[in-house]
Amino acid sequence: MDNTRWLDEQEMAAWTGFLAASNLLGRRVEQQLKDDADLSHPQYEILTRLSAAPCGELRMTELADALLTSKSGLTYQVTQLEKSGMVRRRSFPGDVRGVVACLTDEGWAKVRETAPGHVALVRELLIDVLTREQLTAIAEGLGEVSRRLRASTVR
Amino acid sequence: MDNTRWLDEQEMAAWTGFLAASNLLGRRVEQQLKDDADLSHPQYEILTRLSAAPCGELRMTELADALLTSKSGLTYQVTQLEKSGMVRRRSFPGDVRGVVACLTDEGWAKVRETAPGHVALVRELLIDVLTREQLTAIAEGLGEVSRRLRASTVR
DNA sequence: GACCAGTGGTTCGAATTTGAACCACGCCAC
């Protein structure tokens, strides 16, 4: 017996569209960040997360699950950013094990000068291509999808 | 002056939802394929593309741009699949340079036994979470997005 | 106060990915 519920045309289109957009967009964004700011996308994410946090600093763990990357991956990227002077590590007062990453002045400067170009690209390639209805559908639909994924993921 | 058109709340939600869904879904799918079939996602993609093609074979180049990966990446994955006996390389009659990848019997078997579980997961994590309206919005919206990305990408 | 399961981060090795350099060949124009 084959009782698999295969995908109909519409569903298939959604899945392949999602996959393709995800690959191609990721690639383009990565490319632009590398060219304009000499940053990888994960690195850019780290910088913006930090810049949005009070005092420009966050615990490693908080960063790690905001970034959706593995712990070791984060360690690596933060080390890179530290080498290039964008970020500094400090130890967390109150728990010797804890480490907080902290934006340096150059880090702040980098974010300020990089963000506009990044936003412009995202707008051009994604946001402005969609109708308002598509935009809200995506915001709500994929929002729900990722909420469930987060919830069901073993921490 | 800062004349950047920043993202409003809705637009931001769409972008972050998209990024998160993309990361988390990719990770989960990857995981499942590895566990159930001992395949990476790119490898699975190769197998299904081949199985959808006449005679189960395609030129390397055709595969490469269907897969949205670099040429060298494809070479690597095909080599892996060849080692595990899912795929065979033949030379392309009519152009000595050309190489066609070709599903073996085990390759066919692998696709048949892996596809149902894969589809079920995609359904559970993505398709069945969305309303029908969201589904069509995503199919059309992201379809258009990726079409443009393909078109504007240097080949 | 000593034990012990659990946390926060780093280190390590293995697998994958990418772009650039490369090689061999086909396709033309002359």
Add this chain to the structure above:
DNA sequence: GTGGCGTGGTTCAAATTCGAACCACTGGTC
């Protein structure tokens, strides 16, 4: 035919990624 340019694939080194093992420490429990 014979240069010379573009193509189809592979090879190479470098960067990144992941999970598993690890270390140092914390917070209860007895």
